[in-house]
Amino acid sequence: MKRTLRGTAAAAIVALPLLLTACGSDSDSADTNGSSQDTSSEQDSDMGEDSSDEAMPEENGADEDGADAASMPFGPGCAAVPEDGAGSFDGMAADPVATAASNNPALSTLVSAVQAADLVDTLNSAEDITVFAPTDDAFGAVPTETLDAAMADPSGLLTTVLTNHVVEGRLAPDQLAGEHETLGGGTITVTGSGEDFMVGEASVVCGNVQTANATVYIIDQVLLPA
Secondary structure, eight states, X not given: OHHHHHHHHHHHHHHHXXXXXXXXXXXXXXXXXXXXXXXXXXXXXXXXXXXHHHHHHHHHHHHHHHHHHHXXXXXXXXXXXXXXXXXXXXXXXXXXXXXXXXXXXGGHHHHHHHHHTTOHHHHHHOSSEEEEEEOHHHHHTSOHHHHHHXXXXXXXXXXXXXXXXXXXXXXXXXXXXXXXXXXXXXXXXXXXXXXXXXXXXXXXXXXXXXXXXXXXXXXSXXXXXX
C-alpha cells in the first residue's frame, strides 16, 4: 500500500512540470494572439485614416473644376473666336480691352468706331470695367442714317453711343442681371441667368470674355441711347 502511494506521488511530481509547461504555453499563445489582434486593429484604423485623407484631394479637385467652369466664356458666338493667337481667349486676356477687341475679327466695326471717337486710350487705361460689345452684324442692322450721323459726330453722338455700352466694375455672370449705369450716363437693364442673358433687346452671344482690364459680353444689337 505504501509502495502504491509512493508510486502515485512520484508520478504526480514528474507530471507537475509538464503541466506547468503546458499552461505557460497556452498563456503565451493567448498573449501572442491578443497582441496580433491589437496590431491588426491599429493597422485597420491607420488604413481607414489614410483612405479618408486620400479622398480629400478628389473633392478639392471637383471644387476647382467647378470654379474653372464658372469662369469660362459661354454662348454660341464663342465658337467664332480663334483657338489661338492674339484673337483667342488667352490672347485677349493678355491685352487691355480696346487692343483685345481689335484682335477679334467679329468686332472690327466696333473697333473702328472706338478709334474714330478717340476712346482707345480711355478704354485701355480704365482699371475695371464691363463692356457690352456689339458684333459687326449688330452694327450692320443699325439704320444707315443713324450710323452715318453717329460717325459724323465722333466726340458727341458716337461717344455717347459707345459709352452707353460700358459699365464700371467687372460684372461676373452671377452679377449681371439688374440695372446698371453706363459711363455715358444712361441705364441698361440686363435680364436672365446662367448662360442666357438679354441686355435690353440684345442677346449675349458670347459672355464672360476676359481681357487685362475688362470683362466683355459680346451682343447681337447696338445699345442706342433713348
